[in-house]
Amino acid sequence: MTGNSILRIRYSKLGKIRFTSHRDVARIWERTLRRVGIPVVFSEGFSPRPRLGFGLALPTGYESAGEYLDIIASPSSEGDGMFDGVGYASGRRFDVDQLPDLLSRALPEGIDVQAVEVLTTRGESLQEQVVRCGWAFEIAGLDPHLARERVKEVLDLLSLPTTREHKGAVRTDDLRPAITRLVVVGPGDWGTWLEADLSAKPRVVRPSELVQVLAPDGELVHARRTHQWKEQAGAHQEPISCDATLAPHAMVRVL
Amino acid sequence: MSALWTRLEPLLLRVQKPARYVGGEDGMASPQHAPGKVAWLIVYPDTYEIGLPNQGIQILAEILNERDDAVAERSYTPWPDMAAQLRTAGIPLFSIETHRAADEFDVVGFNLATELIYTNVLETLDLAGIPIHAAQRDDDHPVVVVGGHASYNPEPMADFVDVFALGDGEELVGDITEVVSQWKASGKPKGSRRQLLRELAKVQGCYVPSLYDVTYDGDDIISIEPNAPEAPDLVQKRTVADLADWPYPKNQLVPLTEVVHDRLNVEIFRGCTRGCRFCQAGMITRPVRERPAEQVRTMIGEGLARTGYGEVALTSLSTADFSGIEQVVQGIVDDPATCGQTSISLPSLRVDTFTVGLAAKVANARRSGLTFAPEAGTWRMRQIINKLVLDEDLYGAVESAYSQGWPRMKLYFLTGLPSEMDEDTLGIYELAQNCVELGRKYNKKASVTVSLGGFVPKAHTPFQWFGQNSAQELGRKIGLLRDASRRNNRVNLKWHDPKASTIDGLVSRGDRRLGRVVERVWRSGGVFQEWGEYFDYDLWVQSCEAEGISIEHVVTRHRHEDEVLPWQHIHAGLHADFLWQDWQDALDGHGIPDCRWTPCYDCGACTEYGVEHIVASPVPPAGGSQGTGQDTSPDVLVPVVVPDLGATT
Numbered sequence: 001m002t003g004n005s006i007l008r009i010r011y012s013k014l015g016k017i018r019f020t021s022h023r024d025v026a027r028i029w030e031r032t033l034r035r036v037g038i039p040v041v042f043s044e045g046f047s048p049r050p051r052l053g054f055g056l057a058l059p060t061g062y063e064s065a066g067e068y069l070d071i072i073a074s075p076s077s078e079g080d081g082m083f084d085g086v087g088y089a090s091g092r093r094f095d096v097d098q099l100p101d102l103l104s105r106a107l108p109e110g111i112d113v114q115a116v117e118v119l120t121t122r123g124e125s126l127q128e129q130v131v132r133c134g135w136a137f138e139i140a141g142l143d144p145h146l147a148r149e150r151v152k153e154v155l156d157l158l159s160l161p162t163t164r165e166h167k168g169a170v171r172t173d174d175l176r177p178a179i180t181r182l183v184v185v186g187p188g189d190w191g192t193w194l195e196a197d198l199s200a201k202p203r204v205v206r207p208s209e210l211v212q213v214l215a216p217d218g219e220l221v222h223a224r225r226t227h228q229w230k231e232q233a234g235a236h237q238e239p240i241s242c243d244a245t246l247a248p249h250a251m252v253r254v255l
Numbered sequence: 256m257s258a259l260w261t262r263l264e265p266l267l268l269r270v271q272k273p274a275r276y277v278g279g280e281d282g283m284a285s286p287q288h289a290p291g292k293v294a295w296l297i298v299y300p301d302t303y304e305i306g307l308p309n310q311g312i313q314i315l316a317e318i319l320n321e322r323d324d325a326v327a328e329r330s331y332t333p334w335p336d337m338a339a340q341l342r343t344a345g346i347p348l349f350s351i352e353t354h355r356a357a358d359e360f361d362v363v364g365f366n367l368a369t370e371l372i373y374t375n376v377l378e379t380l381d382l383a384g385i386p387i388h389a390a391q392r393d394d395d396h397p398v399v400v401v402g403g404h405a406s407y408n409p410e411p412m413a414d415f416v417d418v419f420a421l422g423d424g425e426e427l428v429g430d431i432t433e434v435v436s437q438w439k440a441s442g443k444p445k446g447s448r449r450q451l452l453r454e455l456a457k458v459q460g461c462y463v464p465s466l467y468d469v470t471y472d473g474d475d476i477i478s479i480e481p482n483a484p485e486a487p488d489l490v491q492k493r494t495v496a497d498l499a500d501w502p503y504p505k506n507q508l509v510p511l512t513e514v515v516h517d518r519l520n521v522e523i524f525r526g527c528t529r530g531c532r533f534c535q536a537g538m539i540t541r542p543v544r545e546r547p548a549e550q551v552r553t554m555i556g557e558g559l560a561r562t563g564y565g566e567v568a569l570t571s572l573s574t575a576d577f578s579g580i581e582q583v584v585q586g587i588v589d590d591p592a593t594c595g596q597t598s599i600s601l602p603s604l605r606v607d608t609f610t611v612g613l614a615a616k617v618a619n620a621r622r623s624g625l626t627f628a629p630e631a632g633t634w635r636m637r638q639i640i641n642k643l644v645l646d647e648d649l650y651g652a653v654e655s656a657y658s659q660g661w662p663r664m665k666l667y668f669l670t671g672l673p674s675e676m677d678e679d680t681l682g683i684y685e686l687a688q689n690c691v692e693l694g695r696k697y698n699k700k701a702s703v704t705v706s707l708g709g710f711v712p713k714a715h716t717p718f719q720w721f722g723q724n725s726a727q728e729l730g731r732k733i734g735l736l737r738d739a740s741r742r743n744n745r746v747n748l749k750w751h752d753p754k755a756s757t758i759d760g761l762v763s764r765g766d767r768r769l770g771r772v773v774e775r776v777w778r779s780g781g782v783f784q785e786w787g788e789y790f791d792y793d794l795w796v797q798s799c800e801a802e803g804i805s806i807e808h809v810v811t812r813h814r815h816e817d818e819v820l821p822w823q824h825i826h827a828g829l830h831a832d833f834l835w836q837d838w839q840d841a842l843d844g845h846g847i848p849d850c851r852w853t854p855c856y857d858c859g860a861c862t863e864y865g866v867e868h869i870v871a872s873p874v875p876p877a878g879g880s881q882g883t884g885q886d887t888s889p890d891v892l893v894p895v896v897v898p899d900l901g902a903t904t
Contacts, residue, residue, distance in 0.1 A: 017511060019273035024512045031509065031563030061268045088560040088592045106563075108279055108511060140265070190265065221265050 004041050005083075006119040007071040007099070010240050013064045014224075017110035022057040025111075029069060032106045037089020038099075041072040055126035055228065055239075056133070056204055064225035066134075068126050068239055070119075081118070096245050117244035126228075129239055130200050132180065134227035137207040140190035142215040147184045147192040150214045155182060162209065175213065178205040190221045200228075259346060260354040266340040274512035275303035276337065278329075278351035281562065282506035284316065286326045286352055293432045293439060295319050295327040296350055296360040296397070300367070300375035301785070303351075306331040307508065308516040310570070311366050311403065314503040315424050325432045328352040328360075332375045333382065335782060341382060348383040357383035361435055363397045364420075364428075367405035370762040371755070371785035373412055374777040376401070380415070387774070389417050389465055394443045398435060398451070402427075406462075407492075407539055408714040408822040411762050411769040413464035418455050421825065422492030422539075423525070425501045427460045434458060453485040460493035462825060469767050474808040476766055476819040489826045492539070496866045498525055498546045502554060509562045518566035518600060519558040523551050523583070527572035528868070530847045532641045532837060533630070533669060535713035536572055539827040541860035542868045543851045548579050552586055559593060568600035575605045575613055578872035584616050603628075606644045609876055611655040624704075625656045628667035631675075632682025638844045640672055649686060650693060657694040657701055664690055664703045670732045671710040671724030671756070674842065680732045683707070684739040684746065691745040704747045705740070707733060709756030713763055715827040717837035719820065722813035723760045729753035754792040758784070760810040761795065766821035769809070771802040828860035849875065 013025065020028070030050055033040050042048040053070035076082045076093065085092035094102065100113040107113070123129075139147070154160065160176035181197035194214075198205040207223045229236040267273035288294055297316055299306025306312070312329060319327035328350035333341060341347070348357040357363060363383065365376055377387045380399065386392050389399065401412060402420035409419040420427050438451045449465075456463040466486035470477040481488060495501060507519060524545040527537040546554075555567055567587065571577065587599055599617040604610040606627045614625055629649050630642045637644055653664055668683045687703045694701025709729040712718040724732070730753045740746045762769065775798040776784070776791075783789040799806050814820065816835060833856075837847060850856055851868045852875045861867050 016277040016279050019267050019277050020511045021272075021274065024274060027513065027517075028511065030565070033563075034565060035560070035563035061273060087596075090592065108281060110279070219265075219268075221268065 003074070004072050005075045006122055007038075007073055007096070008117045008119050008240055008244075009069045009071065009099075009103070009113055010115045010238075010244070011067050011069065011107075011111055011113045013058065013067055013111055015063075015110040017108055018063045019061055021060045022054070025058075025067075026052070026054060028108060028111065032103060033071065034087060035106050036102050037085035037087050037092065038071065038094070039074045039083055039086045041074055053125050053127075056130055056200055058225060059206060059208075059223070062223040062225060066114075066225060066227050066238070068130075068228060070122075070126060100245065115240055115244040115246045117240050126239060129230040130228045131231045132197055132199050132201075132229040132236065133204070133225055134181075134195070134197050134229070135207045136185070136193060136195050136222075136224045136226050137210075137220060138188040138191055138193045138222040139211055139215050139218040140221045141218040142191045144184055144187050144192045147194065147214065151182050151184055151194070154179070154213060160213065162212065164209070175205065175209060179210075182210070188222070191218065193222075195226070197229075259349050259356060262344065262346055263349065263354060266337070266344060266346075270336045270340060271334060272304075272512070275331065275334070276349075276351070277511070278354075279511050280307070281509035282504075283352055283508060284320045284327070286320060286328050288326050288353075288355075291436075291440075292324055292326045293362060293435045294360045295325060295362045295364055295428075295432075296330055296357055297327055297364045297366070298330045298332070298379055300332045300365055300372050300379050301783070302334060303331040303510075304512070304514040306366075307510050307514045308520065309366060309368070310504065310520055310522060311368075311424065313508055314501070315364075315428050317504050317506065318425060318501075319428055319432065322429065322432065324436050325429075328355065330357065330379075332379045332782075338378065338382060338782075348379060358385060358397065360397050361439060362400055362431070364400040364402065367401055367403040367412075369785060370405050370411075370759055371790075372783075373405075373762055373773050374781050374784055376412065377415060377774060377777040378782045387415055387777075389415060392417070392448065394445060394448050396448075398455075400431065404536060404539065405763075407535070407825060407827055408763060408765075409462055409464060409825065410469075410767045410821040411765045411773060413767045414770040414774075416464060417452060419462040419464070420493075421460050421462060421490065421827075423495040424493075425495050425503070427458070427493045430458045431455065431461065453483050456483065456485040456487070459491050462490040464767075467824065471768075474805055476821060476823075478819060479821075479824045489824055491826050491863070492828060494542075494828070494860075494864050494866050495525075495544070497869060498522070498544045499550055499869075502546075502550055507558060507562060509564070516568065517564075518568050519555070519562055519564040520568045520570050521551060521554045521558065522546065522571065523569045523574065523577045523580075524571045527576070528850050529573060529576075530641045530837075530849060531630070532639075532717045532841050533672065533710060533712075534572075535716050538716050538829060540572070541828065541858065542866060543576075544869045545578060545871055548583055548871065551583055555583075555587060556590070556592070559597060565596055566598045566600060568602060570602060573603050573605060574601045575607075575610045576876060578870055580876075581613060581616070584613060588616055605876075606652050607648045608651045608655045611652050611659070614656070615659050624663035624665055625661050626665040626667065627652060629686065630667065630669050631672060631679060632668065632684070632686055633679045635844065636672060636675060636679040636682070638846055639674060639841050640669075641841065641846050643846050646686065646689075650689065653690045654693045654696075657697040662694075662698050662700055662702070664694070665706060666690070666703060667706050667708070669708050669710040670736075671729050673718060673721045675732075677732075677735060680735050681739055684736055687740070687746045688743060691743070695745075702745045702747065704749060705736070707736065707748065707750040709751055709753050711756055711760045711763055714820070714822040714825075715829060715834070717834050717841055719834065720814040720816070720838055722811045723756070723764075725811050726753040726757040729756060752787070752790070755785075755790055757806065757810055758790075758792065758795045761799070761806060764821070765804070765809045768802070769804060772798045772804055775802060826863075828858070828863045830857070830859040833858045851875075 040050045051072035055068040076084045083094045099116045103113045159174045162175045163172045178199040185193040211220045316327040319325040380387050399417045401416045406419045434454050452463045455461045466483040468482050526540040526543045631637045687705050690703045712721045733750045740748050781794050851870050
């Protein structure tokens with residue numbers, strides 16, 4: 001379909017709502033877009049679905065300061081870049097600048113829209129684009145001093161074979177190349193906070209896998225995605241450009 | 256945020272579906288607790304996904320939170336993984352809204368919609384740190400109140416419950432609040448709990464089991480007598496006169512996580528007088544009280560706009576019976592605000608062509624399957640149960656549906672009905688087979704799914720005296736149908752576990768002594784018994800043996816007219832002689848008309864309480880014969896045009 005716009009949205013998922021699943025968040029977005037009256041394009045066929053593109057799934061229980069969503073929406077036929085409200089918002093017109101505020105108010109507590117950008121071409125999907133994620137996490141039962149030693153040991157390794165179960169089969173792969181950054185931040189309420197950049201290709205490596213390596217008896221008590229990165233000309237960039245419409249409150253990134 | 260939340264947080268990463276425990280629903284109240292307010296914790300004793308959509312709980316919580324003297328929060332039974340975490344960490348059951356400990360509430364109220372969840376009530380009380388036995392609670396413990404349809408035979412739970420609340424709760428929760436409020440204001444002097452219960456017994460609709468003594472002779476009951484002057488001989492239910500006064504829930508909760516019935520639900524009427532003799536809901540919720548159509552429209556419009564739901568269900572016990580149902584449905588379909596994207600769910604539909612016409616209006620694109628409930632395989636059997644659906648009604652409905660593009664029909668039946676013979680059971684297969692043949696005229700892939708349930712005779716129905724079929728007999732009848740349908744791959748048979756029907760009968764039909772069995776099952780780890788993966792038949796049988804309870808005596812024995820039933824002192828409005836007469840009429844194959852459109856036969860539901868039907872249309876809906884015995888006459892216009900009605904034209 002030509003003439004449709006892609007609204008790329010960056011949003012947070014913080015606090016109690018982190019215990020909802022990826023599917024739950026998708027349903028929350030569908031209801032929210034219907035309430036606000038965004039003219040989302042529907043798929044064709046037997047059972048039309050709103051055309052939404054979600055990024056990499058966030059594990060249930062993890063927080064995020066940088067989630068992404070692509071919404072395929074039909075812009076106003078007047079060609080002024082505005083959007084005409086549908087449903088209960090019929091007669092209303094939206095400017096992209098208004099969207100962060102309108103959406104955040106309709107979304108549940110803990111989900112806030114930080115930025116919206118209108119993409120002119122779809123390009124690769126979010127899931128294809130994102131190669132790496134930044135994480136902050138707390139491991140209970142791990143002392144910060146010990147954590148620093150373990151981190152140094154891990155970073156000094158050339159390879160770090162790990163086994164995991166995937167669809168019933170035990171697989172071994174090397175975790176070491178997936179870790180491009182791993183630092184100890186300091187003590188937390190339960191143990192030690194760390195930060196890491198972990199690759200998302202060919203598969204998404206999660207902080208829980210680092211717990212096995214750093215403190216087999218420890219427990220992951222907090223995990224927060226801080227960034228998602230795409231790669232362009234060898235450099236890391238966020239999937240949203242810096243001139244995206246930022247929500248006023250998003251100028252301070254929650255970290 | 257209360258102290259419990261920070262202690263709960265680390266546990267939530269260790270359990271399945273942690274969103275069950277966080278609340279945060281759109282529409283959630285922000286309860287303001289205060290010393291002068293009666294704090295209610297309203298619990299649905301099943302998982303969050305099952306319990307959240309429960310309209311009763313949402314209605315009562317809203318009504319209480321609107322009061323100056325009350326505050327209400329909700330809770331659900333934690334799944335076994337979470338229960339284990341809570342016990343290990345020493346954290347009590349908590350409310351969903353503010354994560355406050357259950358024992359900080361004045362009243363803990365349970366909604367019991369079914370009987371198999373009884374052991375979950377004990378589990379939930381125990382997690383709350385409240386003694387499971389009412390007799391062991393003192394002045395500092397919350398008052399344990401139980402409402403819902405299962406409380407019409409309260410006796411199996413009598414040892415564990417302080418007060419049963421019978422009937423519609425809208426007014427009753429306020430009355431209970433006022434009595435508890437006075438008790439709170441008095442400073443709850445030592446030993447005043449029994450006085451509080453005696454005061455509550457004076458409120459119509461409240462049954463306080465500890466104020467009644469039951470005497471037995473062997474397995475039989477000799478008498479059920481009050482032991483306090485405040486306790487009435489016969490406890491009356493409550494009925495709200497007019498649903499228009501109660502447009503609740505005004506803010507239906509929109510959960511953050513997926514639940515059953517995840518849609519806007521609007522109750523369009525309460526009560527049903529079709530008179531199906533197996534149906535407890537139809538007996539205990541009389542009379543019919545329709546919500547004004549205009550209020551229905553407002554609740555739908557505002558509800559969809561507020562929630563963002565793409566689906567609305569118009570709920571009742573027989574939705575096609577609502578006066579002007581077509582106009583309401585057409586209004587939703589035509590509403591420009593919903594862009595034709597709103598799907599409409601019409602649960603509990605009659606078996607006739609009118610219904611199919613209605614379904615055709617709402618199913619704009621996807622026509623996958625339609626569900627009908629003829630309930631029995633032969634006309635003889637359907638006259639006995641007073642489900643007056645002619646074979647022609649079913650065939651007309653089914654053919655009309657197939658001809659309009661639905662490829663699959665789902666048919667609900669009961670087996671183990673009074674006087675059912677094998678030819679009645681096999682009649683189920685015959686009906687299904689004939690439906691498939693009709694369908695094949697329109698669709699080569701036409702199929703029928705038969706869903707078979709074992710009949711459990713419930714309290715306050717004309718069938719309450721009937722001895723339930725044993726699990727073995729139900730199994731034999733299911734076997735007959737399996738054999739009959741084995742070679743026909745167009746007829747798919749599904750059935751409910753007959754052993755679960757036996758235990759359902761046990762906990763539905765038992766007396767006060769059954770509480771010991773419920774307790775023993777719970778102490779042996781039997782929770783979530785309505786979940787197939789947890790249901791443990793052998794545990795129930797062993798517990799009955801250990802407690803000297805005869806399953807035969809409670810479940811499969813026919814009862815006598817003059818015996819004392821365990822629920823004899825509970826009154827749902829229906830005169831005992833009406834129920835007995837209807838039982839005799841059933842055995843003689845006599846039907847009974849729907850009294851909302853025909854003269855009153857004085858069952859008692861209206862006359863006892865000074866209420867009456869509120870029905871906008873003076874005439875029954877056209878298009879079928881079900882329950883009216885009169886609207887098949889040719890001069891009644893069928894307002895919905897459906898092509899080729901086959902046998903019904």
